[in-house]
Amino acid sequence: MTDYRRKGEWLELPSGRMELSHEEQLANLSAASGIPAAFLQKLERDGGMERQAGKLRLRLFPRETAQLEGEYTDVQIVHEDDFCLVAMKPAGMPVHPSQPGQGGTLDHAVAYYYETTGQFCKLRHIHRLDNDTTGLVLYAKNDFAQQVLDHAMREKAIRRTYQAIAQGRLTPPAGIIDQPIGKDRHHSQRRRVSTSGAPARTRYRTVEQAKEAVLVELELETGRTHQIRVHLQFAGAPLVGDAMYGGSVKLFSRQALHGYKLEFAHPWSGEPMLLEVAMPEDMALLWSKLLAGTAP
Numbered sequence: 544m545t546d547y548r549r550k551g552e553w554l555e556l557p558s559g560r561m562e563l564s565h566e567e568q569l570a571n572l573s574a575a576s577g578i579p580a581a582f583l584q585k586l587e588r589d590g591g592m593e594r595q596a597g598k599l600r601l602r603l604f605p606r607e608t609a610q611l612e613g614e615y616t617d618v619q620i621v622h623e624d625d626f627c628l629v630a631m632k633p634a635g636m637p638v639h640p641s642q643p644g645q646g647g648t649l650d651h652a653v654a655y656y657y658e659t660t661g662q663f664c665k666l667r668h669i670h671r672l673d674n675d676t677t678g679l680v681l682y683a684k685n686d687f688a689q690q691v692l693d694h695a696m697r698e699k700a701i702r703r704t705y706q707a708i709a710q711g712r713l714t715p716p717a718g719i720i721d722q723p724i725g726k727d728r729h730h731s732q733r734r735r736v737s738t739s740g741a742p743a744r745t746r747y748r749t750v751e752q753a754k755e756a757v758l759v760e761l762e763l764e765t766g767r768t769h770q771i772r773v774h775l776q777f778a779g780a781p782l783v784g785d786a787m788y789g790g791s792v793k794l795f796s797r798q799a800l801h802g803y804k805l806e807f808a809h810p811w812s813g814e815p816m817l818l819e820v821a822m823p824e825d826m827a828l829l830w831s832k833l834l835a836g837t838a839p
Contacts, residue, residue, distance in 0.1 A: 547811070549625055552606065556599045582687060603687050606663035613655030614646055620656065621679060622818050626688040626810045628653065631820050632680050634797055638671040649680060669696060670703065670766065675784075677823050678705065678802020683810070691810035696766075702806040705761045705771060706750075706822055708799035708830055709780035710790060712757050716749035720774040724767040733787060734769045736777045743767045745774045753833040756783060756794075771800060783829070794838055799826055 548555045573580040578601075586592045591602035604625065619631040632638065632649050639650045650666045657664050667683040669692045681701070683689035695701050725740025727733035734740075744764035751758040757780060761771055769788070775781055776788040784795030805818045822830075832838040 549604065550600075552602050552604045553593075553600045554603045556601070557597070578687065579690060582690060603685055605685075607665045607685075609654035609657055609664065609666050611640070611648075611651050611654045611666060613658045614651040615655050616647075616652035618649065618652040618656070619820070621820055622816070624809075626684055627692070628682040628684055629805060629818050630656075630680050630682065632672055632676075632678060632802075634675050634677050634823065634825070637674050638668055638680060639666075653682060669693065670701070672802055673769065673772075673798070673800075675797035676705075676800045676802060677826075678800075679703075679805040679818060679820055680802075681805060681807065688810040692807065695807060699764060700808065702804075703763050703802055704804035704806075705763075706801045706803050706826075707759050707761055707771065707775065708783045708795075708826065708833070709757050709759055709775050710755065710783055711780045712752060713747060713749055713759060713778055713780050716752075717747060719764075720745045720747065720778055722774060722777055724770060724773050734767065734773050736773060741765075741767055743770050743774065745770060747778075751830075751834070753830075754836060755838075756830075756833045758830055772798065794833075795825075795829055799829060801826055 573583055583592070586601060591605075593600040616636070618633070620628065621631055622629040630649060630653055637645075637648045639648050640646070650668065654666060662684075664684045667689045669681040669683060669689070672678055672680060681692065683692050692701070721744045722736045723738060723740035724734050724743040725737035727735045742765060746762040746764065748760045749757055750760050759780075763770060767773075772782055772785055772788045781789040783790050783799040784792055785798035786792050790798065801822050803820055803822060805816075807816050808814070809816050829838065
């Protein structure tokens with residue numbers, strides 16, 4: 544996509560390469576810029592498109608409210624630009640509120656970050672993590688970026704890779720767990736492998752083996768609720784600390800799962816983005832004890 548210059552709420556493009564004088568030329572602009580034609584049409588209807596002094600101006604960064612009052616939390620911002628933000632979610636923190644009035648979520652922390660850095664963005668997380676799972680969460684900072692990234696999620700073009708500590712060992716040590724996942728009729732919060740469930744595929748690779756546990760890398764090809772947790776239980780190696788799916792809580796007080804890598808095409812430039820964040824200290828300490836045979 545072409546280079547741009549931001550001026551406040553507006554993105555400026557050189558109009559010499561992308562003529563825009565009539566509605567029928569929107570298709571040409573879309574092809575040249577990569578911006579969906581329907582989005583350009585909406586911008587034009589809403590007065591979000593101008594031509595000034597040989598430049599095309601698109602109002603891609605309007606002032607918006609975050610929907611939630613910000614709350615200070617020491618959350619690491621791993622990447623940020625005009626279009627997207629990636630935050631590191633700590634353990635025990637939901638991504639978003641599940642009921643009115645709930646606080647302490649990653650959305651609240653990102654809202655606080657926007658407020659204190661003078662940004663006027665809605666909260667648009669593109670994917671989620673379970674409360675006790677740590678790792679990278681991708682946010683779109685404007686409507687255009689959300690449309691592009693949501694489409695990428697639907698097309699499975701956003702790659703999410705996890706590190707997990709599971710009990711026992713995986714046989715074979717690498718492969719694909721291809722088992723449908725559905726709701727457990729006996730427990731409203733649980734999921735289970737079920738022939739009537741939705742298709743679910745998880746790639747896995749053993750990284751290191753301890754006597755009683757395995758460090759495994761996993762990549763989601765689908766995004767079912769509790770997918771990794773259910774698939775590892777099915778494979779006979781439940782997550783350490785995951786009591787809901789058969790993991791022991793004697794070794795760890797939460798599920799030992801960390802979303803450490805995120806890969807996606809930048810919503811404006813199309814540039815490949817690769818972001819990684821180290822395993823949290825509690826998981827790293829647990830694994831070192833398991834390797835040394837000193838875990839309780």
